[in-house]
Amino acid sequence: xxxxxxxxxxxxxxxxxxxxxxxxxxxxxxxxxxxxxxxxxxxxxxxxxxxxxxxxxxxxxxxxxxxxxxxxxxxxxxxxxxxxxxxxxxxxxxxxxxxxxxxxxxxxxxxxxxxxxxxxxxxxxxxxxxxxxxxxxxxxxxxxxxxxxxxxxxxxxxxxxxxxxxxxxxxxxxxxxxxxxxxxx
Ligand SMILES: Cc1cc2nc3c(=O)[nH]c(=O)nc-3n(C[C@H](O)[C@H](O)[C@H](O)COP(=O)(O)O)c2cc1C
Numbered sequence: 281x282x283x284x285x286x287x288x289x290x291x292x293x294x295x296x297x298x299x300x301x302x303x304x305x306x307x308x309x310x311x312x313x314x315x316x317x318x319x320x321x322x323x324x325x326x327x328x329x330x331x332x333x334x335x336x337x338x339x340x341x342x343x344x345x346x347x348x349x350x351x352x353x354x355x356x357x358x359x360x361x362x363x364x365x366x367x368x369x370x371x372x373x374x375x376x377x378x379x380x381x382x383x384x385x386x387x388x389x390x391x392x393x394x395x396x397x398x399x400x401x402x403x404x405x406x407x408x409x410x411x412x413x414x415x416x417x418x419x420x421x422x423x424x425x426x427x428x429x430x431x432x433x434x435x436x437x438x439x440x441x442x443x444x445x446x447x448x449x450x451x452x453x454x455x456x457x458x459x460x461x462x463x464x465x
Contacts, residue, residue, distance in 0.1 A: 292440035298360060298374075299326055300345040300385040301337030306371040307385035310334040311361030313439050314407075315346060322414040324396055327407050333365035338410055342398045343383035346412075347390035350435040351446040356389075357437065358444075379416050386418065391434040393418040 294313030301308060314327035324346055328335045338344045349357045356373055363370065376385035379395060386393035396412025403409075423433040437444045451457070 292438070294439045296349065296357060296437035296439045296444055297326075298347040298349050298357060298387060298390060299328070299334060299338075300347060300376070300387060301334050301343070302341055302385060303333055303337035303365055306369065307374075307376040308334050308337060308365040309347075309360045309370050309373060309385075309387065310365075311357055314409075318411060323399070323411055324394060324414060325409055325411050327404065327409045329407050330403075331406070335408060338398065339401075341383055343381075344396050344398070344410065344412060345384045345386040346394040346396060347387040348392040348434055348436045349387075349389070350391045351437050351444075352435075353389060354437060354444050381415070391420045391423045391436075392429060 292313070295315055297312050297315045299310050299312050299315070310328065310332055312326055312328070314325075316325060317323070318325050326344065326346065328338065334344075360370055360373060374390075375388040377388050378385060381395075383397075384395060386395060394414050395416040396410075397415050398410050399413050400411040401408055402411070419429045419434070423430055425433065432447060432450065435446060437446060439445075
């Protein structure tokens, strides 16, 4: 198979997440692709441009939420990545909910929500990478199968190139799909 060399740019796949923070006393939401795990600890990273409206709220409160929008929220999710809370009030795009700490708004319409406490901030060019310890996780009851979060019911969106995709199908189970090779079967 021939390889074609193309531009030096990331292409994905990236998760499509909505980060929530209170800014000036109101919930604000920003779409991010830069989000993921950093170690085996219950921790998530997000990377936000320093000038984003949400960034000020994350810094001020020391907390942020990471919310998984299901595929049917593609329009609202894209919208939160197109307009800034600096100019347009995004507080009514979703219904917020808070846990008892009241530190960051989570999104009712999202199928899964992670509340994170900022434990480290790493400046990268004109972005800041926030490492957040996961302090609470919520999932919609109808997204559970046998008591566990079910990825196909959570129905996240993956971003690749400049488009959003859903999960479509289960391909195999982690730490099992590779057994065929490791056991030489
Ligand atoms: C699909 C998508 C992914 C994005 N990923 C990021 C990201 O990872 N980090 C970031 O700082 N901005 C990202 N953006 C841009 C912000 O979402 C956008 O600038 C937003 O309007 C900022 O909102 P705010 O100023 O209200 O915080 C992304 C936008 C889209 C549409």
